[in-house]
Amino acid sequence: MTRSALPSSEITPESVYLDRRRFLAAAGVLGAGLVVAPALGACAPAAADASQQGSLGTPYGLQPYDKPNSYEDVTSYNNFYEFGTGKEDPKANAQQFTTKPWTVKVEGLVSKPGDYQLEDFLKPSKMEDRIYRMRCVEAWSMVIPWRGVPLADVIRRAGPTSAAKYVEFTTLYDPKRMPGQGMRYLDWPYNEGLRLDEAMHPLAMLVTGVYGRDLPNQNGAPLRLVVPWKYGFKGIKSIVRIRLTSAMPKTAWSEAIPSEYGFYANVNPEVDHPRWSQATERRIGQFRRIPTLMFNGYADQVASLYSGMDLRRNY
Amino acid sequence: MAPVGGIARQPRGFGVLLVLAALAPAVVVVYAMLSDLFMGSNWLGADPVKSGEHLLGEWTLRLLFGTLLITPLRRVTGWNWLAKHRRTLGLFAFAYVSLHLLTWTLLDVQIGISEYVGWADIKKDILKRPFITIGMLAFLLMVPLAVTSTKKMIARLGKNWRKLHRLVYVIPVLGVVHYWMAVKLDITEPAIYALFLAGLLYWRARQARITRAAATVPSPAETVAA
Numbered sequence: 095m096t097r098s099a100l101p102s103s104e105i106t107p108e109s110v111y112l113d114r115r116r117f118l119a120a121a122g123v124l125g126a127g128l129v130v131a132p133a134l135g136a137c138a139p140a141a142a143d144a145s146q147q148g149s150l151g152t153p154y155g156l157q158p159y160d161k162p163n164s165y166e167d168v169t170s171y172n173n174f175y176e177f178g179t180g181k182e183d184p185k186a187n188a189q190q191f192t193t194k195p196w197t198v199k200v201e202g203l204v205s206k207p208g209d210y211q212l213e214d215f216l217k218p219s220k221m222e223d224r225i226y227r228m229r230c231v232e233a234w235s236m237v238i239p240w241r242g243v244p245l246a247d248v249i250r251r252a253g254p255t256s257a258a259k260y261v262e263f264t265t266l267y268d269p270k271r272m273p274g275q276g277m278r279y280l281d282w283p284y285n286e287g288l289r290l291d292e293a294m295h296p297l298a299m300l301v302t303g304v305y306g307r308d309l310p311n312q313n314g315a316p317l318r319l320v321v322p323w324k325y326g327f328k329g330i331k332s333i334v335r336i337r338l339t340s341a342m343p344k345t346a347w348s349e350a351i352p353s354e355y356g357f358y359a360n361v362n363p364e365v366d367h368p369r370w371s372q373a374t375e376r377r378i379g380q381f382r383r384i385p386t387l388m389f390n391g392y393a394d395q396v397a398s399l400y401s402g403m404d405l406r407r408n409y
Numbered sequence: 410m411a412p413v414g415g416i417a418r419q420p421r422g423f424g425v426l427l428v429l430a431a432l433a434p435a436v437v438v439v440y441a442m443l444s445d446l447f448m449g450s451n452w453l454g455a456d457p458v459k460s461g462e463h464l465l466g467e468w469t470l471r472l473l474f475g476t477l478l479i480t481p482l483r484r485v486t487g488w489n490w491l492a493k494h495r496r497t498l499g500l501f502a503f504a505y506v507s508l509h510l511l512t513w514t515l516l517d518v519q520i521g522i523s524e525y526v527g528w529a530d531i532k533k534d535i536l537k538r539p540f541i542t543i544g545m546l547a548f549l550l551m552v553p554l555a556v557t558s559t560k561k562m563i564a565r566l567g568k569n570w571r572k573l574h575r576l577v578y579v580i581p582v583l584g585v586v587h588y589w590m591a592v593k594l595d596i597t598e599p600a601i602y603a604l605f606l607a608g609l610l611y612w613r614a615r616q617a618r619i620t621r622a623a624a625t626v627p628s629p630a631e632t633v634a635a
Contacts, residue, residue: 171455179595182454232593234456279594350594369538369591374525376517378455381446383523 150239151223155391163236165305167378176272184312193316202337205253219243229361229390231325235375241303246294254338261293262343264335280346286330287343323389323396325359356409361390365409419490431501438464458516465509472502473581477609503555540590547583550576
């Protein structure tokens, strides 16, 4: 991601982040704890917040009041209907799920289609730790330190042809391993999609970990999508296929309830869900409501993708 | 009909026990919710407000079903002393729905608490979102029933009291519809409630038919058969 596209006031400049890491490493070698405190004081206050988050990753688009949710909250409360419809079901029902070996099929309008072992698929990219905001369409939210690679990297390597306009993602379909697929809540397998320019945006991420650890099964192991300016359900989990297409892909929730869930699903406080307001949200782990931000706080980076579009119609 | 199990009279302490049993879930849920929110415990998961709100709603339905279960139970068992406890269950149902509503307004929507939420928002919720409209209607219909539950009111309203309290058949239907419409996709649980309620209402309808038939003059054929 280009430095200029970030809201500079809200993130730690990478140089500061790296400098501090090097500095702390050096301090650690010297065992000079007494020296560290005044030295850190010198770069306060900006570094004070960042020092807490530095070990978890680089913050992207965080507000001053945003703090990462606990590992416990992130890994015990989410939607993953393949393992049940309750928020605690995924953790309860996904423990036996095996993710090794895992093959990702790349196909469609690409110059290099193929089946890849997950490790080979990701190896050429540099893993990054990034702290993102996550806004669920149900009006709750979290702040999550993800580990993964830019989606754009992977797509570039696949070589989209000039006819490619959209990217379609598909979850594993295996009712024996994913018990929720025995019920027809959704038209399995779960599908999601992005416009190609959305997919190429540097904030879109293919994620393999959380909190610096491997992604737990309940969070979509071993490979999931994270698009921080869209509602959480766009973040398709346990991906087995990525296909480049010329037509807009069908997506699971907009097929199930088209009046409530659209293809774009951009976080938008001005466009209500038919059954509840999207103007505010409850942050898991804290009591008071906070305002929902346009594009979940990433408007500076992504709003240009949608210039001229009627966001009320393209919800 | 003869009493089953020889309990023609109410066992001692039953009334107190029933009150405690009906009270317990509210105490547990409200305590767990507030403790999770403000004291850092983790009884109800990562979103204690939603969990607590839903549990209070479900207990409202269970208590409403309880009031409808009294008469069939009396018929089957002959325990006619159950009749006077219908009011207890009904009043507890009203208490639970009030807590459900309070949780929604104060802790979930946060009217008067969050600076980002105003009365206009809750008005919009109630008027524009059918599942909330229906839930609110069910609550409003319960208010006159709770108010007229005293002996004095029963005496004062006379025949009209029975008419008014026929709302007990309407309210749980609205409650189940509210629950059904609130879930996203997985309707398993509201469907179980709906099935149970359908059973209770079917029994009533059949009973009413039998009563009506008995009230009319028996035909000669029936007399002969008897």
